[in-house]
Amino acid sequence: MIGALAATYLTATVEWVEAYTIVLAVALSIGWRRALTAALAAIAVLAILTSAGSFFLLRIGNLAVLQFLIGFFLILFGMRWLGKAIARGAGLKSLHDEDAEFASLRALPEINEARAAWAIAFNGVLLEGLEVWLIVVALGVQTHHTIAAAAAALAALIVVILAGFFLRKPLARVPENTIKFTVGCGILAFGTFWVMQSLGYIWPFQDAALLLLFAFNIAGGLAITALYKT
Amino acid sequence: MRGFIKTLFGDKRNFFVAAICILAAVIVLHTPAAPLAGIALPVLLLCGAAYLAKH
Numbered sequence: 715m716i717g718a719l720a721a722t723y724l725t726a727t728v729e730w731v732e733a734y735t736i737v738l739a740v741a742l743s744i745g746w747r748r749a750l751t752a753a754l755a756a757i758a759v760l761a762i763l764t765s766a767g768s769f770f771l772l773r774i775g776n777l778a779v780l781q782f783l784i785g786f787f788l789i790l791f792g793m794r795w796l797g798k799a800i801a802r803g804a805g806l807k808s809l810h811d812e813d814a815e816f817a818s819l820r821a822l823p824e825i826n827e828a829r830a831a832w833a834i835a836f837n838g839v840l841l842e843g844l845e846v847w848l849i850v851v852a853l854g855v856q857t858h859h860t861i862a863a864a865a866a867a868l869a870a871l872i873v874v875i876l877a878g879f880f881l882r883k884p885l886a887r888v889p890e891n892t893i894k895f896t897v898g899c900g901i902l903a904f905g906t907f908w909v910m911q912s913l914g915y916i917w918p919f920q921d922a923a924l925l926l927l928f929a930f931n932i933a934g935g936l937a938i939t940a941l942y943k944t
Numbered sequence: 945m946r947g948f949i950k951t952l953f954g955d956k957r958n959f960f961v962a963a964i965c966i967l968a969a970v971i972v973l974h975t976p977a978a979p980l981a982g983i984a985l986p987v988l989l990l991c992g993a994a995y996l997a998k999h
Contacts, residue, residue, distance in 0.1 A: 751950060789962050790954045795995030797958075806997060837947075837969050845948040895969055901967055902993070909966060913973055934990040942997065 717924065718853040719866045721900045724893050725849045726870035729842040734874050735812050735884045736838030741820035744831045752835035757871075760843040767851035768860050776911040784852045790850060793903030796935055799895035804942035809891055812884035849901070858910060875897030905906035957999065961992040 733753070741749035824830035846867050854860030871937045877885055894907040907917065907924050919924035945984035953959050972978065 763986075786962070786966070787952060789966070790952075790958055793962055793993050793996060794954045794958050796993040801999035804997065808985055814954060841947045841951075844948060848951055894992060898993075904991055906989060910969065910973075910985055911971060913981075915973060915978075917982060923982070930986050933991065935993070936988075938990070938997065939993045942994075 715862070716937045717855055717900065717928075718857045718859065718904070720899055721904070722846075722849050722853055722866040723870050724897045724899075725745075726755055726867040727874065727888070728776070728890055728893050728897070730845050730871050730874040731812065731885045731888050731890070732810075732815070733839045733842040734878045737835050738878065738882075738884065739816050740825060740831045740838075742820070743825045744828050746833055748828065749835050752832045753839045754938075756836050756839035756843060759840060760847050763847050764850055764860075764864060767847065768855055771851065771855045781856065781908045781912035784856045785910075787848065787914060788852055788905030789909060791852075792843070792898050792900070792905050792941060794898075795894045796898030796902055796931065799891050799898055800935055800942065801941050802891045803895065803939040806942060812886040812888075812890075816884040830840075839907050850910045854903065856904075887937060894934070895935060897936050899935055900928055903927035908918040909917045915935050958996060961995060962989070965992050966988050 737749050739752050740752065757941070771780060771784070774783070788891075802809050819825060819834070822834070825834060850860065850863045850867050854863035874885065905925055908926055911917065919926065954962075965985060965988040968983050968988055972984045973981040
């Protein structure tokens, strides 16, 4: 459970930092009050999606089907994040730059128009939050701790809001690629574990196999990054 | 809606690479080498992530 909560918290931190950059860029044009209503509206939609997602998944009576579905989505997510982190770590792709993202948002002509700017903030927070939603629902339902997973995502949101409130600029110093690499490895481990379990495979060392999978992904990911660097 | 689908399934390449890895693990699981399926899937997924990083 601690691993699932840590993965949720770290995923949420990365996504909320990106969402904060969007809200900050919009707030400088249309004011904090309007920008925050857009962000709150998006978070409300995400809360509804979390409840609906958990409700539907918990209605799946067959444990193996539930495990396979959740495991498959986690594999898709983990593989995507790990692939991106390897590419960025190896220099095949440029690192995500919050300052550059902020500058490009500020350069958008529609950001000075109230309704369009509101939509930019709403869509931005919603899109960044969808990945948080996926992790909260998938890890929460499978570990039977959806509320704790949602609380971990909320805790990350509060930390990002507080950091943003005091800094009043993009949170560019968050080590996003390192977090994405670690979370990608963790999520991939959870996905692998549950997909194989749903197919009838009995893991040696039971739940401890999760740690071995995580360590394998970290070591393998670092080796591939080093290989691509040369 | 597009963002929602992309969050769930990733792009086509991401989806097919993951599906092929799982399919290969299922095949291994139904051979006499079944105990090795728990090694096969993590190795295949790591190769998949390496492929996605390069392409």
